[in-house]
Amino acid sequence: MTSAKRHKPGAARWQDRFDRMDYFDPVPLAVPFFVLLIVAELIWARRNGKLRTYESRDTAVSLALGLGSLFAGALFAGATLGMLAWAHEIGPQAFGWAWWTWPLCFLLDDLAYYWFHRCAHRVRWFWAAHVNHHSSQHYNLSTALRQSWTNFIALSFLFRLPLALIGFEPGMILTCAAFNLIYQFWIHTEAIGRLPAWFEAIMNTPSHHRVHHATNARYLDRNYSGTFIIWDRLFGTFEPEKSGVAMRYGLVSQLGSFNVLKAAFHEWLAIGRDMIRAPWRYKLSYLLREPGWSHDGSRETSDMIRERTK
């Protein structure tokens, strides 16, 4: 009784909410469309003589990482829901499931995704979980499925906690996040050029996201948005795709391996090695500073590369 009084009127204890919690996950329903669209892109690439669009071993790694991420997602779904339910419970209000909360939740979830994604490129700890999505030198629809196995371990869910804290239902947040993920699938392609200007102005598109995956100096650490490109325009990280510039995809220092485990964990191991070797005062910097940072200046960050190639 005492414990119930600490909570919002009408709200169950967060553990109870967690027990009853369910959410609509659209990803399983989208999988057949993912498969069909990859088949279509393979045929498009073959018919148009674009034989470097795909590489069968690279595709195998991408799809294996995608499959593994489903397992990892299932493994940590309960814990993620639990954290969101806890944040929702301690928050000052609950919006419930009113219709207007859905578009608002989707919009704010996309904003949360922008900041997660930006940190995933600017903080090595988060980069270690995200790097495998960028480790392919190819840019095709299978690359979209090259998802992280260690997002939960990297505490990426922290970026969505504010949504639950301000009152959005945890199930709604996860459903919106899933739709955001599905949206981002189709933009991983070279088969689509530029779309109408109004669409390119508001939405993330294949053109914008090619920039994000490119390793060309001017494109490094740009276009972090998930669904709406407005966040990059707003926060000064937008870069348009330039016509006539050949895109190079992947990592600044290419992985050079088709080993799935290496793709999934190589940056975590590299962080461990760097922290062991570094002098004490620099150890945490190897975890928390931007990828490419080194205490002796022997490596390059994306800002340094951009500066060098100006």
Place this chain on the structure above:
Amino acid sequence: MQTLWLLAGVALAVALLIWLSMRLGFRGVPVLVDRDEAIAIAAEAISGGFGAVEAAIDRQGHGALLRDKDGRLAVILPHGAHFIARLVDVDSIDVGDGSKVTVRIPGRTSSLDLGKEAQAWRSALARPL
């Protein structure tokens, strides 16, 4: 049980897509067009940049060995349909009596056929920097 069926279905789809990508011939080895391409790849792909002053291309275009003005060595090797570039030290390169050069980078040993240039590189690598 439903989740297991879903995962089994996804695994089957994954196998199908990999088979299809192989069946459609997406397993080519990239070919370097010329020295300039090798020099450009090294310049872009090596941390801190790499200004090659010498470059020898594999006879099939399947890689290259490069050196910059400071005597640093770099190798370009095929990886799937693209290339990777790595800095290497002299001890990682073996030049035999013929045209073949063996290069070792972490996790991989590769052979380049540098043709007549191999022996010139052998002499150059033997010289102290």
